[in-house]
Amino acid sequence: MRNIPVADVEDLDRAVLAIGTDYPHQHVLALHEHRRAQVLYAATGVMRVETAEGAWTVPTARAVLIPPRTPHRVTMTGVSTRSLYIEPAAAPWFPPRCRVVDVSALLRALLLDAVDMEPRYPEHGRDATAVSLILHELRNLTPLPLDVPLPSDPGLRRLCEAFLRAPDIHDPPGRWATALSVSERTLGRLFHRETGMSFKRWRQRACIVHSLQQMAAGVPVTRLAATLGYDNPAAFTAAFKKVLGRPPTAFTTAGRLGPDA
Known part of the structure; x- marks a missing residue:
C-alpha cells in the first residue's frame, strides 16, 4: 500500500x-497517535519525532519504534517512509x-517488499511468512542514541x-x-533526575x-561545526564519532533509494 492514510485500513x-x-x-505531521504499534522507517531523508518525553531524530535507512497510543509529532526533511503498523498483541x-534503531539489510529489504503486498494477504503463504520474518527481525534491532530526553520541570x-x-x-x-536561580551543583542534580543524563552529555548529544x-x-x-561552536570540523567529527560510533558520512550516504523503490 502506498500513500494512503492508515486510518483507512487500520481495522483490517x-x-x-x-x-x-x-x-x-x-x-x-501534527500531534497524533495510532492504536497499533508503529515502525517508522526513513527510506530517504531525516525525521524528527517528538513526544512529551523527548525528541528522536531518525536518519536515512534507520527507523523509530513508536508504541501504541503514543501522541507524537513528526517533522520530515526530504522523507519517503516505509511504515509497519502492528497489532499490539x-x-x-x-x-x-520510542526508540531509534539500526535496520539490518534483511529487514530493509523486507520493509521495501512489504508495502507492495496485498493489504489482506493470505494467512498462509509467502506474504504471511514474510510478515513472520519481519516480526522476528524487529526483536533484534540495535538501539541508537538518537534521542534527546526532555525534563518535566517547566523551567528546565x-x-x-530553547537550546x-x-x-x-x-x-x-x-x-x-x-x-x-539555582547553583550549578543543584542544576546538575536536577538535570540528571529529569533526563537521566549529565548536563554535559545531554548538551553534546x-x-x-x-x-x-x-x-x-x-x-x-565545515559550516555546521562552526554554527555549533566546535573549534574546527575535525573536533566536530570526533564528537560525532564519540556519540554515534561512526563518522558523519555514515549517516548522510546510507540507504538512499532509487526512483523505483
Whole structure:
C-alpha cells in the first residue's frame, strides 16, 4: 500500500499493515497517535519525532519504534517512509518508549517488499511468512542514541527547548543555573533526575542529533561545526564519532533509494 492514510485500513484483520508514503519537503505531521504499534522507517531523508518525553531524530535507512497510543509529532526533511503498523498483541516485546534503531539489510529489504503486498494477504503463504520474518527481525534491532530526553520541570524544559532551537556546544551550565536561580551543583542534580543524563552529555548529544537534520538539508560539515561552536570540523567529527560510533558520512550516504523503490 502506498500513500494512503492508515486510518483507512487500520481495522483490517491482519497483524501487520505496511504503507509507503512520500512527503513534501519539511512536511509536519501534527500531534497524533495510532492504536497499533508503529515502525517508522526513513527510506530517504531525516525525521524528527517528538513526544512529551523527548525528541528522536531518525536518519536515512534507520527507523523509530513508536508504541501504541503514543501522541507524537513528526517533522520530515526530504522523507519517503516505509511504515509497519502492528497489532499490539503481535508484538508484546515492543518497547514502552520510542526508540531509534539500526535496520539490518534483511529487514530493509523486507520493509521495501512489504508495502507492495496485498493489504489482506493470505494467512498462509509467502506474504504471511514474510510478515513472520519481519516480526522476528524487529526483536533484534540495535538501539541508537538518537534521542534527546526532555525534563518535566517547566523551567528546565523551557531552557532545553530553547537550546534545541539553537544548540551551542560551549553553552555554559552557569547560564542555565542563573536562569533557574539555582547553583550549578543543584542544576546538575536536577538535570540528571529529569533526563537521566549529565548536563554535559545531554548538551553534546543534542548538538550531534541536531546536526543530522542540518546535514540532510545540505549544510556542509565545515559550516555546521562552526554554527555549533566546535573549534574546527575535525573536533566536530570526533564528537560525532564519540556519540554515534561512526563518522558523519555514515549517516548522510546510507540507504538512499532509487526512483523505483
